[in-house]
Amino acid sequence: MKVVLVTGASSGIGKATALELLRAGHIVYGAARRTGHMAPIRAAGGRVLPLDMRQPADLERVIDTIVAEQGRIDVLINNAGTVLHGAAEDVPLNMARDQFEVNVFAPARLVQLALPYMREKGSGTIVNVSSIGGEIALPLGCWYYATKHALEAYSDTLRMEVQPFGIDVVIIQPGIIRTEFEDRTAQDLREISGGTAYGAMAEAMARKSETQLGADSPASDPDVVAAVIREAVEAGKPEARYAVGYMADKLLELNRTLPDREWDKLAMTATS
Numbered sequence: 001m002k003v004v005l006v007t008g009a010s011s012g013i014g015k016a017t018a019l020e021l022l023r024a025g026h027i028v029y030g031a032a033r034r035t036g037h038m039a040p041i042r043a044a045g046g047r048v049l050p051l052d053m054r055q056p057a058d059l060e061r062v063i064d065t066i067v068a069e070q071g072r073i074d075v076l077i078n079n080a081g082t083v084l085h086g087a088a089e090d091v092p093l094n095m096a097r098d099q100f101e102v103n104v105f106a107p108a109r110l111v112q113l114a115l116p117y118m119r120e121k122g123s124g125t126i127v128n129v130s131s132i133g134g135e136i137a138l139p140l141g142c143w144y145y146a147t148k149h150a151l152e153a154y155s156d157t158l159r160m161e162v163q164p165f166g167i168d169v170v171i172i173q174p175g176i177i178r179t180e181f182e183d184r185t186a187q188d189l190r191e192i193s194g195g196t197a198y199g200a201m202a203e204a205m206a207r208k209s210e211t212q213l214g215a216d217s218p219a220s221d222p223d224v225v226a227a228v229i230r231e232a233v234e235a236g237k238p239e240a241r242y243a244v245g246y247m248a249d250k251l252l253e254l255n256r257t258l259p260d261r262e263w264d265k266l267a268m269t270a271t272s
Contacts, residue, residue, distance in 0.1 A: 002125075002233065003027045003070045005062065007051060007110070008080030010037035012179030013129060016222035017077060017229045022046050024230055027070060031062050032080065053080050053106035054098070063113040072121055075233050076114045078107035079129040081147075085185050086192030087202065088142040096143040103147035108154060115162065124167040125233055128155045129225075132173050132248050136255040138267045140189060140198070140205055159240060170232045171241045175248030176212070178219040185209040201271040208270060220245035 004021055008014035009030030015038070018030040022044045030041040031051035038048045049065060052058045066073050081103045084095055111126055118124025133141070134148035152171055159169035186206035193202035212219070225244050232238040243249050255263055 001025055001027060002074035003029075003066065003072055004075040004077065004233070005029045005031060005066055005073060005110075005114075006077045006079055007031050007053065007107075008129075009041060009048075010034040013174065013177065013222045013225045013229075014077075014079040015041065016226035017079065018046055019044055020223070020226040020230050021233065024234070026075075026233075029062070029066055051080075053102045056109065059106060059109050060113060063110065067117055073114050073117050074121075074123070075125045075127065076110055077127040077129070077229065077233075078110060079127075080106070081129070083141070083144045083182065083185070085140050085144070085188045085205070087140055087196065087198035090193045090196050090198065091143055096146075099143045099147050100150070103144075104150050104154065107151065111158065115167070118167050119162075119165045122166045125170065125238065126155075126158070126162075126167065127170045127172060127229055127232060128152075129172045129174070129229075130155070132175050132243065132251050134171065134173055135252055136263075136267075139271050140193065140202060156240075168238050169240070170238050172225065172229060172232070173241060173243040173248060173252070174220075174225050175243070175245035175251065176217075176219045177222055177225060177245050178217060179222055182209060204271045218246050 004026050006014050006018045009018045010032035018028050018041045021028045028046040029049055030038045030046050031049040032038060033052050035048055035050050042048050049062050051062050082099060084099050107128060128151055130151050131148045133145045134152040137145040155169050155171050186209050189202040189206040228242050228244040232242060243252055
């Protein structure tokens with residue numbers, strides 16, 4: 001039985017992961033801004049904590065609460081994140097900074113807060129939920145992809161630094177998953193780039209986003225990712241990376257093997 005914190009637990013991958021780990025018998029804290037959406041976690045025996053990733057005091061309070069109640073924290077699952085779509089030329093930099101705050105700096109702060117307790121115990125697992133976007137890039141999502149690339153580089157360095165203390169660092173790379181995460185994609189594209197030089201490109205991608213995650217979409221359910229996260233949490237020696245979900249392995253393999261210009265041509269089909 002491990003003491004686990006799952007951020008972004010109010011929906012999608014975070015909620016599915018919290019419920020999966022509760023079914024496995026772990027002590028799970030789900031944290032998110034929308035505490036009302038975490039009623040299923042509470043009903044399953046989990047603890048629910050309010051958390052705004054943009055508030056440093058919230059980050060400290062969540063870790064302090066868990067340690068005060070349990071005496072330890074064994075697993076940190078950094079799942080909370082935001083996504084932003086628009087052309088690089090068009091996206092206001094204050095929005096880009098906010099994307100980095102939520103997707104990179106807040107998870108890094110939670111790591112700083114949790115590590116002393118893991119190091120004292122001589123064990124622990126940090127799971128950073130990235131994306132296939134941690135390796136690949138597509139048009140009109142530069143800041144999201146930049147945050148996920150940054151999170152993966154951070155995780156790779158962190159893994160080497162904490163390994164001598166018996167602590168594992170795992171990167172999860174979901175593919176195309178059916179969640180609320182992309183609900184604002186079409187709206188963002190139209191609001192940020194719809195009336196600019198990139199308008200035609202933005203409209204084409206907006207239309208595709210409105211159909212690719214519908215009822216008939218082949219996108220994977222969040223439960224698929226949750227099962228892999230549980231596997232990593234319970235493994236004696238977890239892999240450094242787990243690609244999971246629809247198109248994850250295929251797109252990563254294409255990106256790793258195609259010449260850059262060939263990948264660009266493939267990626268641009270999303271905007272045509």
